[in-house]
Amino acid sequence: MHMADALISPAVGGTMWVVSGGLVAYSARKVREEADDRKVPLMGVLGAFIFAAQMLNFTIPATGSSGHLGGGMILAILLGPYAGFLVMASVLTVQALFFADGGLLALGCNIFNLGFFTCFLAYPLVYRRIAGDGLDRRRIMAASVLAALVGLQLGAFGVVLETVASGISALPFGTFVLLMQPIHLAIGVVEGLITAGVVSFLLEARPEILSAASARRPIGVSIRGALVALAAAAAVAGGALSWFASTRPDGLEWSMFRTSGKEELESGGGLHGKLAALQEKTAFLPGYGFRKAAGPEAGDAPSEAAWPAVDAGTSVAGLAGGLFTLLLAGAAGLLLSRRRSAARNPAGE
Amino acid sequence: MQTIAARTFDIGYMDALAGGDTALHRLDARAKVVVTLLFIVFVVSFGRYEISRLTPFFLYPVFLVSAGELPAGYLLRKALAAAPFAFFVGAFNPFLDRAVLFHLGPLAVSGGMASFLSILLRFFLTVTAALCLVALTGVNGACAALESLGVPRVFAAQLLFLNRYLTVLAGEAGRMARARALRAFGAPPPGPSLFARLAGQLLLRSYARAERVYSAMLCRGFDGSLPLPGRSAFGRRDAAFVAAWAGLFVLFRSVDVPRALGILLTGLFK
Numbered sequence: 001m002h003m004a005d006a007l008i009s010p011a012v013g014g015t016m017w018v019v020s021g022g023l024v025a026y027s028a029r030k031v032r033e034e035a036d037d038r039k040v041p042l043m044g045v046l047g048a049f050i051f052a053a054q055m056l057n058f059t060i061p062a063t064g065s066s067g068h069l070g071g072g073m074i075l076a077i078l079l080g081p082y083a084g085f086l087v088m089a090s091v092l093t094v095q096a097l098f099f100a101d102g103g104l105l106a107l108g109c110n111i112f113n114l115g116f117f118t119c120f121l122a123y124p125l126v127y128r129r130i131a132g133d134g135l136d137r138r139r140i141m142a143a144s145v146l147a148a149l150v151g152l153q154l155g156a157f158g159v160v161l162e163t164v165a166s167g168i169s170a171l172p173f174g175t176f177v178l179l180m181q182p183i184h185l186a187i188g189v190v191e192g193l194i195t196a197g198v199v200s201f202l203l204e205a206r207p208e209i210l211s212a213a214s215a216r217r218p219i220g221v222s223i224r225g226a227l228v229a230l231a232a233a234a235a236v237a238g239g240a241l242s243w244f245a246s247t248r249p250d251g252l253e254w255s256m257f258r259t260s261g262k263e264e265l266e267s268g269g270g271l272h273g274k275l276a277a278l279q280e281k282t283a284f285l286p287g288y289g290f291r292k293a294a295g296p297e298a299g300d301a302p303s304e305a306a307w308p309a310v311d312a313g314t315s316v317a318g319l320a321g322g323l324f325t326l327l328l329a330g331a332a333g334l335l336l337s338r339r340r341s342a343a344r345n346p347a348g349e
Numbered sequence: 350m351q352t353i354a355a356r357t358f359d360i361g362y363m364d365a366l367a368g369g370d371t372a373l374h375r376l377d378a379r380a381k382v383v384v385t386l387l388f389i390v391f392v393v394s395f396g397r398y399e400i401s402r403l404t405p406f407f408l409y410p411v412f413l414v415s416a417g418e419l420p421a422g423y424l425l426r427k428a429l430a431a432a433p434f435a436f437f438v439g440a441f442n443p444f445l446d447r448a449v450l451f452h453l454g455p456l457a458v459s460g461g462m463a464s465f466l467s468i469l470l471r472f473f474l475t476v477t478a479a480l481c482l483v484a485l486t487g488v489n490g491a492c493a494a495l496e497s498l499g500v501p502r503v504f505a506a507q508l509l510f511l512n513r514y515l516t517v518l519a520g521e522a523g524r525m526a527r528a529r530a531l532r533a534f535g536a537p538p539p540g541p542s543l544f545a546r547l548a549g550q551l552l553l554r555s556y557a558r559a560e561r562v563y564s565a566m567l568c569r570g571f572d573g574s575l576p577l578p579g580r581s582a583f584g585r586r587d588a589a590f591v592a593a594w595a596g597l598f599v600l601f602r603s604v605d606v607p608r609a610l611g612i613l614l615t616g617l618f619k
């Protein structure tokens with residue numbers, strides 16, 4: 001359920017970057033305050049463990065499909081919410097970089113969906129409440145299943161909200177919710193059982209690890225503070241970005257919902273006008289007889305005063321130009337690799 | 350799903366690529382990180398039906414691959430392997446958004462088809478740019494860049510640690526999976542309960558390794574802070590790299606280059 005860059009708008013991606021970045025900074029400060037040197041290598045190795053465990057897959061009974069470990073909840077149980085969140089964030093960052101699972105702009109969304117909900121909501125509000133401070137096996141099992149389930153449901157809902165707010169996918173909110181939540185209910189049950197299985201294995205083999213983890217003071221008050229700070233950060237970031245969108249209509253379009261392409265036509269007006277004039281001149285030249293089916297529409301387009309509201313560059317001329325640009329880009333690449341010496345100029349001109 | 354060995358090899362291979370020695374490799378990591386982030390923001394800033402105006406942006410990954418002497422085929426396969434989610438969500442668009450956007454000769458192109466194609470283009474651009482960044486910079490370089498760009502030190506160190514032990518634990522997991530497969534005579538992957546025990550076993554080994562690593566760090570004088578790889582200086586070349594690409598992105602965003610070219614072309618052929 002990794003979000004991809006292709007599905008989000010800069011406003012949503014940027015807002016979630018700010019929010020997740022704030023959470024990472026907050027967690028990093030908390031971890032530094034704990035000043036537990038032992039945790040430094042442990043966090044790194046456990047992150048690698050999540051990665052490695054995700055490479056192992058298992059068969060889901062009765063379906064034949066395969067699943068793998070999610071990991072956020074196990075990290076929170078073993079390391080506590082702050083360190084667990086940092087490790088989850090680092091795992092997602094490496095996944096985004098190495099395996100292109102989720103993109104760089106979507107990284108904020110992914111860290112929030114998979115890290116925040118499990119470590120800062122499901123872990124303190126579900127897992128700790130049910131599991132308590134003791135090492136009662138049944139309570140720990142039930143807590144793991146439920147907390148993993150809740151975390152994944154919230155995460156899936158986050159994906160839906162971010163996708164719909166970005167407006168790149170045409171899926172309406174209701175349909176998308178009805179699609180995502182049941183699928184992730186099933187995945188969540190399996191993931192919860194796996195989490196419970198791993199935790200109970202650990203309870204048998206090395207109970208002291210879990211008792212040390214549960215002896216950590218629960219986060220009661222600070223989570224509320226974090227939530228308030230988070231909401232404020234989101235509001236400020238979202239507000240700033242949409243303000244930017246409204247004050248710069250002809251620049252980058254940061255707005256989530258694009259209603260018309262007019263600004264773009266005007267912004268390219270100078271060159272566009274000249275080219276239209278050039279095109280009119282060249283069109284007088286007769287006798288080439290090279291008339292494509294696409295011809296008339298391409299010819300009409302520049303003379304229209306008002307561009308159709310929905311598209312700015314999807315006209316045939318635009319598409320032909322797009323293909324040509326692609327060819328040019330490819331040719332430039334070939335030329336560059338042919339002439340190794342060209343690599344000496346790092347400015348890319 | 351790739352085999353474990355292949356995925357482990359992947360991680361090592363990307364880092365090996367980062368060991369190359371071209372002008373792009375030698376650039377300051379911060380310059381590459383900043384330009385790649387700018388690139389992604391510019392690419393996704395277009396409207397949902399945009400297709401042709403995305404095409405000039407192909408110049409950037411193409412430039413990185415050719416000037417950085419990266420293996421194009423390998424990066425392409427990696428990008429395609431990551432496609433399913435964007436493809437899955439985007440594939441609904443042609444069914445949901447059926448209003449005709451424009452006619453391509455006899456073919457009516459609906460809004461959904463255009464936006465689906467747009468999603469695929471965006472996906473391809475953003476993913477290849479990110480992959481090129483890692484292949485040119487490496488994780489160590491990227492971490493140092495992130496730290497000097499303001500990412501908390503604890504987090505940068507965590508990324509380095511994760512990267513260092515990734516291959517080690519992946520190898521461990523691979524050996525466990527192979528041992529099970531050899532004893533199970535090609536049976537399908539384990540069920541959940543056996544899997545939980547396998548993962549638990551792997552977790553115990555991770556703990557043991559973390560303890561050994563910690564002792565080794567103490568022996569080498571670990572005092573609670575990790576030294577990060579040194580920063581290189583941000584020179585004139587780096588500034589020129591950032592300025593040139595930022596300028597090109599702004600140009601591609603504000604002027605409809607393909608349309609201008611298209612008008613020129615269709616006009617010439619009349």
